[in-house]
Amino acid sequence: MTATPAWPPASTPRLFVDRPLGPGMVLTLDGAPANYLANVMRLKPGDPVRLFDDRTGEWLAEVAMATRRAITLKLAGALRPREEVPDLWLLFAPIKKGRIDWLVEKATELGIARLQPVVTQRTIVDRLNLDRLRAHAIEAAEQCDRTALPVLNEPAKLGMLLRGWPAERPLLFADEAGGLPLADVARPGAAAILIGPEGGFTDEERAQIRRTPGAIGISLGPRILRAETAAAAAIAGWMATAGDWR
């Protein structure tokens, strides 16, 4: 049983703030974060808050002043440096709203380093609300104790990504035509997982993927997985065998 520090208590609210944090800093939050801390969590002066900035790590802060509209926090000290998550990217074709939100949440919880939306020939969703996806990633990072947010890339065309692919980064793609067991090809270090759209890759796309240096077709078992299930399952399988579950 690892000893959990007495302070701050595990129930301490945890929040991402998009500005560099430092010792002794005093910051005032308004809008949603202020409402959450002051009105939902009902924090009072002296109450602890955990903050992370995706730059310097996680900090312990203390409520200095709280009104209904704004809350002022004073940084007490550093709790943890910024983490290094395993160097795993997820390349995924956009899927419909509820399911892609879920995918971003789960990929973040599972420790993905980078999220790369991919436009394929059968991609049905053409417009993607990156702000909404980023909000889901932030919320997931807050609750799962990450100190580093996943990088969320702008959508890119599959062909362009493949032409410029860094051969030293294995590109594990779920091949409905069958591939190698994930556990047999997953290796610690840089890697990427590529999941196709609901309709799957076209034969032309699959041929181009296979020609890409570093590409390895993998199997996720005999069942037909939804795109978001395949993505989360592949990340979990990779983390279990080559990531930081060890």
Add this chain to the structure above:
Amino acid sequence: MTATPAWPPASTPRLFVDRPLGPGMVLTLDGAPANYLANVMRLKPGDPVRLFDDRTGEWLAEVAMATRRAITLKLAGALRPREEVPDLWLLFAPIKKGRIDWLVEKATELGIARLQPVVTQRTIVDRLNLDRLRAHAIEAAEQCDRTALPVLNEPAKLGMLLRGWPAERPLLFADEAGGLPLADVARPGAAAILIGPEGGFTDEERAQIRRTPGAIGISLGPRILRAETAAAAAIAGWMATAGDWR
């Protein structure tokens, strides 16, 4: 590239029917399945349908007659025998509605054999709608090509389950206090994964789990996973290393 049979086409609707199927059988469906096949899929006489009954396997059927309210199908022949999924059980504490529905869907897609809701000291959800959960499992089985539904048990108290636990079935429980890497302890054959409630197990419960013959504490990495994420990730990790992804 595995050759996909020309008939029936991959787009053929796939449906679970809760009655034993056999060659030459003629069956008439009404209600939701009839509405789905006749009005949503707009099937006409002669169109193919795939049926499975969780007993004999999967069958090819042909539409004999379709009205707005009822559809009559004639079984043409057997497509596949009923599958044997890996012998993996999931013991999970009920969580709130949307997330438990999602968990049942994902566990089914990932090939779980049995779902056992567990009542723990910190379980907040006391009433569980098993019919709704079963409907989600059926829908997931239909879309992921399973020919066997997961067994959905009635909720049981953790203490009772542990006292009667079959020692020959490893009980892999996600231990927030830290455990062995899943990939190091996952073995082919009978196994079970136990995931606690959002609030975690109590110290008393954790002690009882540790005393249970066959219990093995596992680690799912350094991040704090939501209950449903931990369950899906553990199933995926187990399938990747000890299940039928190989």
